[in-house]
Amino acid sequence: MTNKIKLNHGDGGTKTNELIREIFLKSYGEEGEVCLSDSFVFTTKASKLAYTTDSFVVQPVFFRGGDIGKLAICGTLNDLATAGAKPLYVSAGFIIEEGFDIEALCQIARSMGEVCKRNGVKIVTGDTKVVEKGSADGIFINTSGIGVVSEQYSPCEIEPGDEIIITGTIAEHGTAILLDRYDLAIETNIKSDCCALSHLVSDLEIMLPYIKQMKDPTRGGVATVLNEIAEYAGFNVELLENNIPISPQVKAVNEILGIDPLYLACEGRMLLVVKKGNGSKILQLLEEFCGCREAQMIGCFTADRQKLVYMQTKIGGKRVLPSLESQTVPRIC
Amino acid sequence: MTNKIKLNHGDGGTKTNELIREIFLKSYGEEGEVCLSDSFVFTTKASKLAYTTDSFVVQPVFFRGGDIGKLAICGTLNDLATAGAKPLYVSAGFIIEEGFDIEALCQIARSMGEVCKRNGVKIVTGDTKVVEKGSADGIFINTSGIGVVSEQYSPCEIEPGDEIIITGTIAEHGTAILLDRYDLAIETNIKSDCCALSHLVSDLEIMLPYIKQMKDPTRGGVATVLNEIAEYAGFNVELLENNIPISPQVKAVNEILGIDPLYLACEGRMLLVVKKGNGSKILQLLEEFCGCREAQMIGCFTADRQKLVYMQTKIGGKRVLPSLESQTVPRIC
Amino acid sequence: MCLAVPTKIISVDGKYAYVETMGVGQKINVQLIESPMAGDFVLLHAGFAIEKIDQEEYTFLNTILNEMINDDENGTGN
Amino acid sequence: MCLAVPTKIISVDGKYAYVETMGVGQKINVQLIESPMAGDFVLLHAGFAIEKIDQEEYTFLNTILNEMINDDENGTGN
């Protein structure tokens, strides 16, 4: 096998099969067990399933704390977790630019396999397309996933007083990407928080009946995702600036670059909307059983119906946090 | 809404939601019914499900007989059909190049909605990413699909004598794409055969027990896909050149361009491997009930175990058909 | 090298001609052909007619070819 | 305009200095600063130090700021 992806790796013939056999099957799991045919057939006794999809186009493809492959699996497992689902099966569709390094592809596939193994999920169907040099940016991955929804989880209407928890420090993925994308010579220990949150569904099982909504604050960050929840809930969200967990280094980098960390993606954090009064119990569970030592109750829903998200600032002011409007780039103003 | 896709249409914020509301939801179905949230939850009594994915990168995006949207849905429905499954739900992940025409996106989304409606399937989860100008070639679409596998269909081992049927004329999609991609000033009525084959699963229901394998000859065409089947079956495939259905215009264009139509994609045809002796009955069903008037029994499996595909030629010779090895481009030699 | 197909001239327009090959229409360059005329058969190679086809020979051969193929189909082939 | 953050010089190397801002290290240009020294606090704007920070004032203000914030947290804020 040569060391660069060629167009014929994607034409469905000999080379495509070679890629599937030599890279994907070997990386994804117990060799031979999984068969990446066009359609995968399975039987299930579960009556309630969750189904999701996401495409991943992150640049750079390898970043501090992960790579596009890890992200592609974690992202889909996390979207399943938002539905209270434990993951069952995942699909993986690759769009690769001609000339992409095959060793890099192996590394990406291995990352995918590792996350799957750790979370007891299998990649059972896949697809590989190769496009001409210049027609894509290295590699794009789409994953979809099917999971079994926990019987305990039945999201219901959000009411004023319901509490909002974040399971860890914010903006780590977004900051890691910024540092790597702009090749900024800033020395930090920052890594993407990219990880799968499927375990939350089991770990929090006894409290699931009190969780009204889960959502992973990815693109657009905590601020944008809370806006979506507020819109859907019909009430305002009030956050407490003092409670928002953020690591000093992430804070520093964001100040240096003039970026608001509330708008940067997390890839291993969950926002939980919790029935009023249950926040501290869940927080305790998160800290003790899920290893989420930085989990925080960051705010709650109020009775106002403008569907705004705002924050009580450190000095006692109030600040509205609209949805993300434009790209986050280093600024001087 | 401006008329070009911008980066912020893909950042998960206000503009992404606008796109989902104004384009996808409106095009996909009865407005408001479908909610394209991160995860879709459904209940099913079916115990046997099929699951598949494919990415679509066709160039040009609009071609005679269809567009990338129609292709993306048909492709996934057809892969479900190969598993004997009637489609239930489909996911749609878009990767769009900044600057892509929004009206074109609408048209693509409408195509997707139409095919879905006609086949009683729903797009229930989706994702939209926008990449920088120059980082993708207009638009890429990934779909995945879940279907309910017919109880009648239980693929079993292929044996010598088993018959091979194709449900219609070959190479029409591939030829249509060639004509449009190379902008060849050739006047023809050729159109892509792109269409969904889900109906085959119901139409052929009574004969499903005699169908041992179904496969849609897309990338790499009939020759490549039969090689895959031969490899898997462990026997040789013998085709009859005289029986292979091909329209005169497709034949003409391929001769002019020096291309072998056996290696060009179909997007609305199915290859059926049928238990020995049942071919003509199924052919009759295909012709009478499925409107496949050009369906043909094109060959059978022999007892030889080289796993080769070869063809009895018109003059009685024999020709081996290996898997596709390199791109199909207009040639002079 | 030198893939070429027989095609029929439908009309001529200066250096160019409109031709039909098994129902498929095309504008090709005929500047290598001496007095190309509608109804002529020519050999088409990479967008150019490279030679006229002798119509008598062509018809004759077509008849023979068809006979041979029919023979083959009737099982008398090799 | 003119986003700037206070940062501390760790070491100086000609026109450049290595600085630390809340635990984050960086090499910046200090050619606008008269005799930059390790231990100096400077204002960092777009990769350059634009001014030295008066350390006495800085410490004094930090104390005040912390007091005010603590006041706020104790509910005496506005």
Place this chain on the structure above:
Amino acid sequence: MMKMEQEIKKTVRIMEVCGTHTQAIAKSGIRYLLPNHVKLLSGPGCPVCVTHEGYIDGAIALLAHEDVILATFGDMLKVRGTNFSLSEIKRKDSVFTVYSPEDAVTLARKYPKKTVVFLAVGFETTAPIIGATIKNVFEYGPENLLFLTALKRMEPILRFILMDEESKIDGLICPGHVASVLGGEAFRFVTEEYNLPAVVCGFEAEDMKMGVYSLLDQIDGRCPISFLNLYPRCVRNQGNPLAKEYINEVYQTEDGYWRGIGKVSDSALVLKQKYQSLDARSRFSISEEMTLKPSVCQCREIILGRKAPYECIQFGLSCTPENPLGPCMISSEGACSAHYKYGRVIF
């Protein structure tokens, strides 16, 4: 805040003229802490927002040259020229976002066959660092790095606003980091010549609070009107002499064009003759049309406190945050943008 009559007060308008102050006000939520009659206005303090359409058009025109790469602070990407912004027009690898002007030097060395043009925008805070870069490049190369300047001076625009007879500003928060470079004394003219309460202040929430209350004390007559430097930790009276030297070394002044405002005498910093070889304007024939057609944008009136956003006929129609025409809509905290997003009052 000290003692004051609580009844219905006359509206008090305090202006700041630094984008980072704008941000700090927004982020600290300080407006919520102020009495209702105190309004904080954002003046023309974001050098990007006030960059004239013609400059963006010129930068876009440079992209027509296949061998040109633009390097820019991220702020410039979404600001529109007459028709397009750089982010809409850029091809892959044609526009690079940089954190520092020195990154443009790195870029130029990385692409020796290309001509890298740095979009040099900013006030006097940024002018010396770009000036230092220009001097370095002039002396040591690389030769494929040019500068397209739209550097602006703070004093002329302040005088322009303060001279307006209808100006309704009651106090001014002077730009802290411009003052770090130019010195606190550089803004004393605001009080001395225009008899307006003015403070130099920092960017922490507490700095801002202190600045506003100090101005209110003066406006309400509890203290005499006087010019105060409340940011002494970063602002010396005479500023940073070395930084000022770089400004004088590299630039001369010229009339400047401000989006939504128009021509302001002597408000631009452009390269001196000595550094012409590094000026993108002299290398390429860029005709920045300084659009003499009357600007449709009413920002001038809004900044001067004469009009409310909704009184502009463009507001919400041809001018939205997504498609901004003037500085008040471009800046995410500008008066028009804020009004568009939140309506008149929310809390």
Place this chain on the structure above:
Amino acid sequence: MMKMEQEIKKTVRIMEVCGTHTQAIAKSGIRYLLPNHVKLLSGPGCPVCVTHEGYIDGAIALLAHEDVILATFGDMLKVRGTNFSLSEIKRKDSVFTVYSPEDAVTLARKYPKKTVVFLAVGFETTAPIIGATIKNVFEYGPENLLFLTALKRMEPILRFILMDEESKIDGLICPGHVASVLGGEAFRFVTEEYNLPAVVCGFEAEDMKMGVYSLLDQIDGRCPISFLNLYPRCVRNQGNPLAKEYINEVYQTEDGYWRGIGKVSDSALVLKQKYQSLDARSRFSISEEMTLKPSVCQCREIILGRKAPYECIQFGLSCTPENPLGPCMISSEGACSAHYKYGRVIF
């Protein structure tokens, strides 16, 4: 040869020297219909497969110029130079596949700021149509279209093969479409000078069958050795005079370099002085290294019938269909490629 006993027959080797014949043989499955002792060999008849590495290297070097676009027949895309093929090296929109040389003209008009270089490869079938295009472009433009030629002549390579003392070829199928242009008589020398059975034949399965059986009749002594034109419907004795005129008008001969074979005197067609202005070689400084290092490829021996593919030490190791070194592996029906894919015999 002449008369011979029917028992164990000596192997009979019939060579064709036209890629389209190679394809026709493969597609018709005619090998299956022939007696086992009759072998059909593919000579150096695919102008793309025999294109020298140095030519591909030269074309790739042109891509270093950002304003160059290459236009090529699809056949050339996957043929390797010393290290890479065009399909591996091309950037987006830098290499266009065309169906006709006239498409290159269209391309040049579509990109007036670029220089379009057409990769002019082929034998005498293609030479006149490219010649006509060159003459048209010379007279009417566009001026941004150049030609990089690797056009080859059939007669010199045939003589090269036939002159080989160890040549084991028993009969020759002459290239039908080269004969359409040059005339059937252009190949009479094969029989007259080398005493080898030879036929001009067409490309239908039946044409091929007829050609092979006619040669076997001669080889087996059932008919006298004679040169036959079995493709009279498309091949006149003197060929197409107008097409030949274009060849003479535009080209002159020169020594040619053949991949896996080496230098063959007078086997190349290159532009005459008059058309130099359209020659990419004279516009760009392309040094096609005509690799004097001994070629590792044994195709010459294989084509001449002296060696079997597996006797080449490159076979299956550094030379595979995916990564072909010589013409026999490049052509999908070449001896090495076929042997690699199907082993020695399959039916």
